Amino acid sequence: MEALSPQTLFTGQQLVWLPECGSTNTEAQQLVVQNRATDGCCVITDNQTAGRGQRGNQWEAAAGENLTLSVVWKPAFLPAADQFLLSQAVALAVHDWLTALLGPSPQLRVKWPNDIFYGNQKLGGILIENTLSGAKIQHSIVGIGININQQQFAVSTATSLARITGRSYERAAVTARLLEHLERRYLQLRAGRIGALRTEYLRVLYRFQEEHEYEADGQLFRGQIVGVDEAGRLAVAVRDQLRYFDLKEIRYRP
Known part of the structure; x- marks a missing residue:
């Protein structure tokens, strides 16, 4: 993947690119343990061979065709009891980013807690792993997998940006924009604007009030x-x- 140049304060400014790895979340965790990850460090790979999803499921994606990354944040401002707010902020950031790419669409929804759906098909997933220190969050590893250019899937319930729009995407460019949207929502959370986050999350929630x-x-x-x-x-x-x-x-x- 070509070099990324996100217009951010810190998210993605430290970039670790791996041609292949088991899990970007695992690699990010190792960097944290080794005290080598700054706030906003991003680990990205072309081929994730043992990605993890919600419920312990495996996340599968074709090599070199999709977006697979993990961001390390250190949200000491956020009480552990409120950690779902981070999940909402990240899901909204991904939704913002996809809306910018696809245009506003009632088909684009966040399936609780933070899967990304287009219609009734899964476009991507988010796995956040928080490490707690007492009543505070010491650090969070935000894993994101989005189907970008992949055309063939083993299951009928998956889709990609390319299948939705009929075009291919330059992954470095769209990844940089994603990091910008992530930081924008993270800063909204850090500023304490949680009422707006909760309201907007419900607005885009899959099957809400149905x-x-x-x-x-x-x-x-x-x-x-x-x-x-x-x-x-x-x-x-x-x-x-x-x-x-x-x-x-x-x-x-x-």
Whole structure:
């Protein structure tokens, strides 16, 4: 990948490019442990061979065709109890970036907690791993994988920018713009503008205030996503009851 030149204060100013690695999150974590990662350090690779996703799933992407990176931040200002705010800020940053590339579209949504969907197909995913020190976040590793130029997928539920638009993308240029959007939302969070973050997150949330089928505890039920609480749990209205779910407690049905 060509050199990146993001117009940022710190995000991506330290850039570590690896032709291939198991996981950019793992590589970023090692840099942190070795005290070699500045605030905003970005690890990026052309080929991630053992990427991790939510629920412990593996994230697969064709070599040299997509965007796979991890950013190290040190959000000491953010209490550990509010760490889902960081997840919301990152998801919104990716949504901002994709909106700039695709134009505004009701098809582009954030699927709770922070997968990126276009229609009913997955365009990308985010995995944030926080290291806590008491009631504070010591550092966060923000892993992002977005399908850019890949055309063929093993599953029908995946898509890419190229498949959506019919064109290919210069990955270095779009990656630099992503780092700029990430820093903008991170600075919004650091400035304490959390009300706006929460409101905007709900505005782009997949299936928000729509009736759909879900599965929990082996039972199918119909419900309506009505919000996300401060701990990051999904709030679903089921008949006259409001139920809250953590990440591994609920599954979306088609």
